[in-house]
Amino acid sequence: xxxxxxxxxxxxxxxxxxxxxxxxxxxxxxxxxxxxxxxxxxxxxxxxxxxxxxxxxxxxxxxxxxxxxxxxxxxxxxxxxxxxxxxxxxxxxxxxxxxxxxxxxxxxxxxxxxxxxxxxxxxxxxxxxxxxxxxxxxxxxxxxxxxxxxxxxxxxxxxxxxxxxxxxxxxxxxxxxxxxxxxxxxxxxxxxxxxxxxxxxxxxxxxxxxxxxx
Numbered sequence: 001x002x003x004x005x006x007x008x009x010x011x012x013x014x015x016x017x018x019x020x021x022x023x024x025x026x027x028x029x030x031x032x033x034x035x036x037x038x039x040x041x042x043x044x045x046x047x048x049x050x051x052x053x054x055x056x057x058x059x060x061x062x063x064x065x066x067x068x069x070x071x072x073x074x075x076x077x078x079x080x081x082x083x084x085x086x087x088x089x090x091x092x093x094x095x096x097x098x099x100x101x102x103x104x105x106x107x108x109x110x111x112x113x114x115x116x117x118x119x120x121x122x123x124x125x126x127x128x129x130x131x132x133x134x135x136x137x138x139x140x141x142x143x144x145x146x147x148x149x150x151x152x153x154x155x156x157x158x159x160x161x162x163x164x165x166x167x168x169x170x171x172x173x174x175x176x177x178x179x180x181x182x183x184x185x186x187x188x189x190x191x192x193x194x195x196x197x198x199x200x201x202x203x204x205x206x207x208x209x210x211x212x213x214x
Contacts, residue, residue, distance in 0.1 A: 060200070060208070066200065
């Protein structure tokens with residue numbers, strides 16, 4: 001009579017062991033998904049995707065136009081630059097508030113407000129002061145973007161160390177470039193235009209990829 005009891009006991013123990021193993025790995029999986037969401041987001045509303053896609057297309061077009069005739073196109077497309085910064089800032093702010101409260105990062109909200117302030121400034125004074133002020137604005141913008149990319153790289157390095165390390169080094173180089181531009185605005189005027197064009201291309205393709213990411 002004892003054998004069935006032992007058999008049942010061992011079976012129930014095995015079931016409990018499998019049950020706890022299943023819970024453990026589910027928790028690990030959920031933790032991994034939450035990390036991915038916190039780093040870049042794995043869910044995004046259609047409206048946010050559309051805004052990011054439009055901003056990305058405009059950024060790419062602006063980058064191409066600036067490469068063809070840097071100084072003239074920089075002034076001519078100042079309003080487009082302001083509009084694109086405005087759209088991207090709205091997308092960043094909406095993306096922050098559309099995420100669950102426990103997954104919201106103030107870095108993204110700060111990034112959105114910085115882009116919004118730059119856009120409003122360019123709308124109000126950009127056409128007149130753009131040739132003089134744009135190097136300083138770009139220097140500040142690159143520094144802010146580099147800081148944000150640095151923290152993103154650190155978070156990404158928790159899961160993908162090689163990719164996170166590469167992003168961190170790129171962020172440091174962009175930060176140094178922003179400092180050079182910020183403290184030498186006149187001497188780097190023409191060079192800044194090419195930097196803007198290149199930055200627009202990179203930002204544009206990044207937004208487009210982000211819009212189509214699942």
